[in-house]
Amino acid sequence: MMGMDLFFGPSVERGPRKQRIYLTFDDGPNEWATDAILETLERERVPASFFMVGDHVRRYPQLARRVAGAGHLVGNHTHNHVKLHFASRQRLRHQLEVAHTAIGWATGQRPRAFRAPHGYRSPYLRAAARELAYTVFGWTFGVFDTAKPGVEEIRRRVRKRLRPGAIVLLHDGDGYDPEGDRMQTANALPGIIQDARSAGYEFGSLSELLGNHF
Numbered sequence: 581m582m583g584m585d586l587f588f589g590p591s592v593e594r595g596p597r598k599q600r601i602y603l604t605f606d607d608g609p610n611e612w613a614t615d616a617i618l619e620t621l622e623r624e625r626v627p628a629s630f631f632m633v634g635d636h637v638r639r640y641p642q643l644a645r646r647v648a649g650a651g652h653l654v655g656n657h658t659h660n661h662v663k664l665h666f667a668s669r670q671r672l673r674h675q676l677e678v679a680h681t682a683i684g685w686a687t688g689q690r691p692r693a694f695r696a697p698h699g700y701r702s703p704y705l706r707a708a709a710r711e712l713a714y715t716v717f718g719w720t721f722g723v724f725d726t727a728k729p730g731v732e733e734i735r736r737r738v739r740k741r742l743r744p745g746a747i748v749l750l751h752d753g754d755g756y757d758p759e760g761d762r763m764q765t766a767n768a769l770p771g772i773i774q775d776a777r778s779a780g781y782e783f784g785s786l787s788e789l790l791g792n793h794f
């Protein structure tokens with residue numbers, strides 16, 4: 581399902597309404613949380629999508645490579661987690677292109693997805709995303725895991741809001757602090773997966789939703 585906005589351009593905010601959900605992690609890679617999340621995803625055989633900050637990718641290229649190598653989608657989340665609605669056209673393009681290059685360098689794969697920091701899109705984004713052949717993603721719901729409400733609370737919030745096709749926004753990093761602590765989210769993940777499976781959901785990758793959304 582797409583949110584259509586003539587000014588800012590379309591973004592994908594929900595998948596098909598099947599018993600399938602899409603886990604997404606923003607603001608990494610992060611030395612501790614990304615690693616822990618990858619282990620859980622591997623153990624549970626769950627695909628996920630990671631929208632990475634280019635500056636963090638340059639700092640932890642081996643983590644970005646590990647995420648991509650495990651088959652998860654790696655998307656662009658700007659180079660410095662810039663709020664795009666205040667950015668000039670030039671600054672926006674620079675933010676996308678520098679992160680694009682960093683992700684390609686670290687993973688050996690060309691990123692095909694973009695998510696705007698804080699969801700703040702801009703009229704300039706549409707053209708830049710088209711040129712880089714990106715599909716722009718939003719999310720169906722987040723659970724404010726960055727406020728660190730506790731492992732069980734993060735799990736409970738996800739369980740409460742699950743619905744068919746949901747793109748779930750979680751965080752494996754801090755957009756501004758490469759050493760930010762996201763271990764609550766990492767530690768909530770096994771329970772989140774268990775709850776979703778108990779409710780009859782399976783897990784999809786946003787790579788299934790890539791396409792010509794322009």
Ligand SMILES: [Zn+2]
Pocket residue numbers: 606607657661696697698755
């Ligand atoms: Zn972010």
